Amino acid sequence: MTHGIRPYWQNFIGGEWVDGGDGGRITVTDPATGQPIAEVARGTAADIDRAVASARACFNSRVLRDLRPHKRGDLVLAVARELDACVEEIALLECHDNGKTLAAGRAEVALTQRYLTYYAGLADKLEGRQIPLGDGYIDYTLHEPYGVSAQIVPWNGPLPVGARSIACAMITGNTVVLKSPEDSPLSLFVLAEACQRAGVPAGAVNIVCGYGHDAGAALAAHRDIDQIVFTGSVATGQSVLRAAVERVVPCVMELGGKSGAIVYADADLDRTAASAVRGIFNHAGQICSAGSRLIVHRSIHDNLMARVQELAAKRSVGPGVAGFDMGPLINARQLERVEALCSAGVAEGATLLMGGARVPGLAGHFMAPTIFTNVRPDMRIAQEEFFGPVLVVLPFDTPEEAIAIANGTDFGLAAGVYTRDLKLAHWTADRLVAGQIYVNEWWAVGIETPFGGMIRSGYVREKWQEALMGYVLT
Numbered sequence: 001m002t003h004g005i006r007p008y009w010q011n012f013i014g015g016e017w018v019d020g021g022d023g024g025r026i027t028v029t030d031p032a033t034g035q036p037i038a039e040v041a042r043g044t045a046a047d048i049d050r051a052v053a054s055a056r057a058c059f060n061s062r063v064l065r066d067l068r069p070h071k072r073g074d075l076v077l078a079v080a081r082e083l084d085a086c087v088e089e090i091a092l093l094e095c096h097d098n099g100k101t102l103a104a105g106r107a108e109v110a111l112t113q114r115y116l117t118y119y120a121g122l123a124d125k126l127e128g129r130q131i132p133l134g135d136g137y138i139d140y141t142l143h144e145p146y147g148v149s150a151q152i153v154p155w156n157g158p159l160p161v162g163a164r165s166i167a168c169a170m171i172t173g174n175t176v177v178l179k180s181p182e183d184s185p186l187s188l189f190v191l192a193e194a195c196q197r198a199g200v201p202a203g204a205v206n207i208v209c210g211y212g213h214d215a216g217a218a219l220a221a222h223r224d225i226d227q228i229v230f231t232g233s234v235a236t237g238q239s240v241l242r243a244a245v246e247r248v249v250p251c252v253m254e255l256g257g258k259s260g261a262i263v264y265a266d267a268d269l270d271r272t273a274a275s276a277v278r279g280i281f282n283h284a285g286q287i288c289s290a291g292s293r294l295i296v297h298r299s300i301h302d303n304l305m306a307r308v309q310e311l312a313a314k315r316s317v318g319p320g321v322a323g324f325d326m327g328p329l330i331n332a333r334q335l336e337r338v339e340a341l342c343s344a345g346v347a348e349g350a351t352l353l354m355g356g357a358r359v360p361g362l363a364g365h366f367m368a369p370t371i372f373t374n375v376r377p378d379m380r381i382a383q384e385e386f387f388g389p390v391l392v393v394l395p396f397d398t399p400e401e402a403i404a405i406a407n408g409t410d411f412g413l414a415a416g417v418y419t420r421d422l423k424l425a426h427w428t429a430d431r432l433v434a435g436q437i438y439v440n441e442w443w444a445v446g447i448e449t450p451f452g453g454m455i456r457s458g459y460v461r462e463k464w465q466e467a468l469m470g471y472v473l474t
Contacts, residue, residue, distance in 0.1 A: 004092070005037050005093065005186070006038060007038055008025075008038065008039050008040070008041075009039070009040045009041070009185070011040075011041045011043050011051075011208045011209060012192035012195075012196070012206060012207045013047065013050055013051045013054055013208065014050070014051075014054035014202050015054075015201075015202025015203060016202075018047075018050075020042040020043055020044060021043075021044055021046040021047050021050070022044055022046070024042035024044070025039040025040065025041060026041075026182050026185075026209060026210075026211070027039055028040060028182075028184070028185065028186065029097075029331075030096045030097065031097075031099040031327070031328040031330050031331060031365045032096070032099060032318075032319035032320070032321070032328045032363075032364040032365075033363050033364050034363055034364055034365070037097060038097070038186065040182075040185055040186075040189075042209070042210055043210035043215040044210060044214055044218070045214065045215065047208050047215065048177070048179075048208060048210070048215055048218040048222060049218075049222075051177045051208050052148060052150075052177050052206075052219075052222050052224050053224070054202070054203040054206055055148045055176060055204070056147070056148055056175070056224055058175045058201055058202065058204050059147050059173075059174070061201075063201045064170060064174075064175065064201065064204055065173035068124075069123045069126070069171070070124040072123045072170060072171045073119075073120040073121065073123030073124060073171055075170065075198060075200060076116050076119060076123070076167050077116065077120040078198035079116055079191075079194050079195050079200065080112075080113045080116035080120070081198075082193075082194035082195075082197045082198050083109055083112060083113055083116075083190075083191075083194050084113075086109065086193075086194065087106055088106075090105060090108065090109050090159065090187050091105030091106045091108075092105065092321070093105070093187050093190070094108055094159075094184075095319070095321040095327075096321065097185070097186045097187075098158075098183075098184040098330070099284065099286075099320060099327040099329065099330060099364075100283060100327060101320035101324070101325070101327060102320060102321060104282075104283065104320065105320075108159050108160055109159070111447070112159050112160045112163040115160055115163050115167055115447055116163055116167050118167075118448070119167040119171055119468070120167070120171065122171065122468060123171040126143050126468055126472070127143075128141040128142045128474070129141045141474050143172065143472040143473070144472055144473045145169075145172050145173035145174040145471065145472055145473075146174055146226040146227040146250070146471065146472070146473065147225075147226035147227070148174070148175055148224060148225045148226050148227070149175065149176050149177070149225075149226070149227045149228075149229060149471065150179075150219045150220065150222065150228045150229070151165050151169075151176055151177070151178040151179070151230075152179045152212075152216055152220070152228070152230045152232065153165070153179070153180065153181060153188070153231055154232050154288075155181035155183040155184045155330055156184075156283065156286045156288075156330070157287075158180060158185065158187055158188050159188060159190075159191060161231055162178055162180070162188050162207075163191060164447075164462065164467075165178075168467055168470070169229075169471055170205070171468070172471045172472050175203060175204050175205070175206075176204065176205045177206045177208065177219060177225070178206065178207045179212075179215050179216050179219050180207055180208065181209075182209060182210065182211055183330050184330070185209040191207070216236075216240075220240045220243040220244065221243040221246070223247065225249060226249065227249060227250050227251070227252075227471065228244055228250070228251045228252070229251075229252040229470075230251060230252065230253055230254070231255075231288075233255065233256055234256050234410075234456050250470075251460070252462065252470045253458040254288070254452055254453065254457075254462060255413075255453060255456060255457050255458040256288055256411060256413070256456075256457060257289050257290070257292075257385065257411045257412075257413030257414055257453065257457050258293060258382075258409045258410075258411040258413075259289055259290065259291050259292060259293065259411070259413055259414040259415055259416070260291075260292075260293035260294075260295050260394075260406040260409075260415055260416075261276065261279070261291050261293070261418065261438075261442065262403075262415075262416070262417045262428060263276075263294060263295065263296045263297060263300070263304060263418045263419075264297055264399075264402075264418065264419040264421070264424060265297040265300050266419055266421060267304075267418035267419055267440075268418070268420065269300065269303060269304050269307055271418075271440065271441075272304060272418045272440075273304060273308045273310075273311055274311060275291075275418070275442045276294055276308055276391070276442065277312055279291030279442030279443065280389060280390070280391045281312065281315055281326055281369055281389050283327070284327055284328065284329055284367060284388060285386060285387065285388045285389035285390060286330065286334075286387055288387075288413060288457075289413050289414040291391075291414075291442045292385070292386060292390065292391060292392065293382065293391075293392050293393075294308075294391060294393045295393075295394050295395075295402050295406055296393055296394070297395070297396060297397070297402075298395045298396065298397055301373075301393075301395050305353065305371070305373060305393060308371065309371060312369045312371060312391075313354065313369070317359050317369070319364070326389065327366075328362075328365040328366045329366070329367055329388055330365070331365060332365055334365065334388070335358055335366075335367055335388075338367055338386050338387070338388035338390060339356075339357055339358060341381060341386055342355075342356045342357065342370060342372075342381075342390065344380050344381065345372050345375070345380070345381035345392070348376075348379045348380065349374070349376075349379075350372040350374055350375045350376075350379060351372065351374040352370070352371075352372060353373050354368070354369065355368035355370030355371065355389070355390070356368070356370050367389055367390075368389075369389050370389060370390040371391045371393065372391070372392045373393045374393075374395075375392045375393060375394045376394070377394060377405050379392075382394060383409055383410075399424070399427070399428065403428065403431045406432055406433075407432065410455055411456055411457045412433045412435060412454030412456070412457045413435055413436070413452075413453040413454075413458070414434050414435065415432040415433075415434035415436075415437050415438070416437065416438040416439070416442055417438075418440055419439075425439050433454050433455065434453075434454060434457075435451065435452045435453045435454055435457065435461070436449065436450075447463050447464070448464055448465075449463060449464055450462075450463055450466065450467070451464075
């Protein structure tokens with residue numbers, strides 16, 4: 001175990017660092033090399049029981065709930081401040097257990113702190129209502145915390161995604177049991193250390209690393225949780241929902257995407273090409289809202305694709321810690337899945353403009369930037385989520401056809417439109433079925449913007465102020 005990373009990390013339960021109940025460990029590997037970098041305590045169902053019991057005891061003690069709201073905000077602010085000293089440590093961890101670049105790792109810390117400070121500022125602004133019923137009556141509403149919030153976060157952005165749901169839970173008076181992803185759990189342990197140093201009450205935040213089929217399933221089905229927050233694939237989300245329905249547990253669900261961007265004939269082609277390349281190749285396409293489909297007016301198709309291909313070819317691929325633009329996929333299984341889908345695209349008759357396979361000569365799980373053209377809407381590559389650096393391009397002739405193609409999947413997480421015509425942009429946005437719609441810039445949003453899906457991409461919104469309503473009953 002090298003790279004200056006601690007060789008062994010324990011789980012954080014009840015304010016203490018503990019081994020797995022059965023002594024098991026999970027080996028964390030560097031996706032850029034395939035080599036082990038650390039071990040973490042393997043949480044099992046017994047460890048989940050212990051963590052939930054700790055969270056329940058903390059909630060029942062009312063230690064968070066009885067704090068004045070601004071004091072809960074101060075507590076979350078203190079966690080954000082504790083991360084100031086951890087930027088380089090976390091950036092290195094994100095390179096070696098997640099495949100990010102150093103710049104992206106540093107940006108993850110900044111984003112995490114933005115979430116924490118944003119929600120800390122809302123702690124004393126969640127207000128009830130007085131309802132007039134006439135003389136002799138006083139009628140008012142309160143925002144009541146659910147209790148124990150069970151949270152399952154994804155491997156592609158565990159630190160900011162985990163922090164935003166922990167922050168929402170804490171400032172509303174809930175306690176948390178978070179199942180960290182076994183592929184990239186390390187940055188969340190640093191967050192737990194920050195919580196400990198900041199004085200977060202024991203049991204308010206518990207972080208357990210374990211396998212999804214074991215610890216994750218035990219957490220989702222636990223008899224003593226009151227709410228579930230899940231970010232991940234549709235298939236895993238369905239399993240979580242099946243567990244939740246048995247106990248009628250409310251869920252915040254953020255699932256997959258196959259986001260399409262419509263490019264009209266009047267679009268600024270240079271700007272569109274740069275935006276499209278960022279939208280699909282950042283973090284090797286391992287982002288749920290990545291712009292994985294480009295729906296292009298036939299009259300500008302070839303001109304735009306020449307620009308996109310030129311920019312994509314300039315993206316260097318290699319270990320993020322060494323300064324390359326695009327790092328690896330998370331593991332060998334994901335690389336094999338992306339390659340298999342690319343082979344299916346070729347077999348279905350799509351044109352492979354570039355890429356389509358792993359990068360030769362590199363030890364890790366590196367996929368070449370890939371572009372398919374002449375894609376039909378019914379092809380697998382136009383319907384299934386790659387979660388990799390693969391862009392599929394579909395031509396259209398009329399705005400109505402473009403809308404039909406864009407809405408022609410089971411997903412509805414994000415969408416986009418590129419045009420100089422403001423009226424056309426609004427007309428298109430009004431007809432796209434997606435939780436977020438970008439105009440002339442992919443990811444033109446902030447944490448202040450509601451985020452969540454439609455159709456099979458999930459429901460309830462995260463980010464923004466109203467995300468807090470997913471953590472309380474009125």
